[in-house]
Amino acid sequence: MPTSRRRVTLKDVAARAGVSPMTASYAFTRPARVAAATRERVHRAAGELGYRPDAVGRALKSGRTQQLGVVFSEHLTYAFDDPQAAQFLAGVAEICVEEGQGLTFLPTRGDAADADRVLSAAVDGFVLWTTAEDDPVLAAVADDPRPAAIQGGPRRQGIACVTQDDYRAALAIAAQGLREGRTPVVISFPLDRRREPRVTTGADLPPRAPFPVTDARLRGYRAAVQQAGLSWTTTPVAVVARNTQRDGAEAARGLAPHLGADALVVAMSDELALGARQALLDTHPEAAYLGWDASPAGRRLGITSVTNPLREQGRRCAQLALDPGQAGDRAIPWTITRGHEQHLDDHGR
Incomplete structure (x- = not known):
C-alpha cells in the first residue's frame, strides 16, 4: 500500500x-x-x-508577503475565549481587511524555540499582545527589521506601543471605590511568566512585576489605598494564573476568609470581577466590585469599571505594523463607568 x-x-x-x-x-x-x-x-x-x-x-x-503576524504570549485559545482579546483581534482584522492583508497567528509556548518560531514566519510585520519584559520574543522582534507594535507594553526600542495610562486609571477607580469607606481586597493578573496563583498581601508582592499592565495597576491600587489612610502591606491580594471568570471565582474563594460585609473587590478585569461576584453572591451579598474593560456584562451587573477600547487598540497596532512611517506610541484615553445592576431573578443572577 x-x-x-x-x-x-x-x-x-x-x-x-x-x-x-x-x-x-x-x-x-x-x-x-x-x-x-x-x-x-x-x-x-x-x-x-x-x-x-x-x-x-x-x-x-x-x-512583501501581504501577511501580518499576531504574536500571543497567552495560550492561543485565549484569543477567542477572552472577550477583550477577541475585541483586540477584531480591530487587527478590520485593518487587515481594509488594507488587503492576510492575518497569521504566531502562538508562543514559553519554550526556547519561541523566538525562532516567530522570526521564521513569512510576515511583513508583527502585532504583539502584551507580554513580560523578560519574554525573549520581545527582544527578538525588537531586533528584527520588520515593523512591530505591541498592545499594553512593555515599551521597547523598535516596537511601537499602544496602551492606556494604567497607573492613573487604577488610582482613579480604586480611589473612587474607597470613598465609600469599604475595605479593599485585590484580584491581580499574573505577576510573572510562571503564572502561579496564590493569595498574599501587599507586603509580600515583589517591588515590581515584569508584566507592565499588572505592575502599573498594582501601583495605582497601592497609591489609592495609601491615600485613603489604609495599609497596603496588610491588604489581601489574590494573584490569578489567567484572566477568566473561573480564575476570578477561585481567587474570591481564597480571599473569602479576609472579607467583611463592607468588602471592596478590586479586580484587574471585568472577567475576574464577574467570577468573584458569582462566587461571593450568597456569602457576601453586600460586597462591591471594581473591574476593567467596561464590558456589557459588567455594566449590567453594576460593576464600576475602566473603559479599555481594545478594538481601537487592535486597529492602531495593525496600522503601525503595516505603515511604520506613522507616529509611534499612542496613549488611549480612558474613563470610569458605573454599571447599573439588573436583577434577573430573585438572587440577582
Missing part, C-alpha cells in the same frame, strides 16, 4: 545544516545577514532534502 512522504520543513533543513531554524530562514529571506559559508550549507541541505520555499519564497522576492 503506497505511503505519502512527509513534507520537508525548514526545521529539517536547519537540522541537516547544523544551524538554528532562524538562521536557515534568514539564508532564504535575508541572505545578507548570513555568512556565505553558512548560507551555502543551508542551501546545500535544502537541495539534498528537496526543500522548496514555494509560494512564500516567491512572495519574498518582491519583499
Whole structure:
C-alpha cells in the first residue's frame, strides 16, 4: 500500500545544516545577514532534502508577503475565549481587511524555540499582545527589521506601543471605590511568566512585576489605598494564573476568609470581577466590585469599571505594523463607568 512522504520543513533543513531554524530562514529571506559559508550549507541541505520555499519564497522576492503576524504570549485559545482579546483581534482584522492583508497567528509556548518560531514566519510585520519584559520574543522582534507594535507594553526600542495610562486609571477607580469607606481586597493578573496563583498581601508582592499592565495597576491600587489612610502591606491580594471568570471565582474563594460585609473587590478585569461576584453572591451579598474593560456584562451587573477600547487598540497596532512611517506610541484615553445592576431573578443572577 503506497505511503505519502512527509513534507520537508525548514526545521529539517536547519537540522541537516547544523544551524538554528532562524538562521536557515534568514539564508532564504535575508541572505545578507548570513555568512556565505553558512548560507551555502543551508542551501546545500535544502537541495539534498528537496526543500522548496514555494509560494512564500516567491512572495519574498518582491519583499512583501501581504501577511501580518499576531504574536500571543497567552495560550492561543485565549484569543477567542477572552472577550477583550477577541475585541483586540477584531480591530487587527478590520485593518487587515481594509488594507488587503492576510492575518497569521504566531502562538508562543514559553519554550526556547519561541523566538525562532516567530522570526521564521513569512510576515511583513508583527502585532504583539502584551507580554513580560523578560519574554525573549520581545527582544527578538525588537531586533528584527520588520515593523512591530505591541498592545499594553512593555515599551521597547523598535516596537511601537499602544496602551492606556494604567497607573492613573487604577488610582482613579480604586480611589473612587474607597470613598465609600469599604475595605479593599485585590484580584491581580499574573505577576510573572510562571503564572502561579496564590493569595498574599501587599507586603509580600515583589517591588515590581515584569508584566507592565499588572505592575502599573498594582501601583495605582497601592497609591489609592495609601491615600485613603489604609495599609497596603496588610491588604489581601489574590494573584490569578489567567484572566477568566473561573480564575476570578477561585481567587474570591481564597480571599473569602479576609472579607467583611463592607468588602471592596478590586479586580484587574471585568472577567475576574464577574467570577468573584458569582462566587461571593450568597456569602457576601453586600460586597462591591471594581473591574476593567467596561464590558456589557459588567455594566449590567453594576460593576464600576475602566473603559479599555481594545478594538481601537487592535486597529492602531495593525496600522503601525503595516505603515511604520506613522507616529509611534499612542496613549488611549480612558474613563470610569458605573454599571447599573439588573436583577434577573430573585438572587440577582
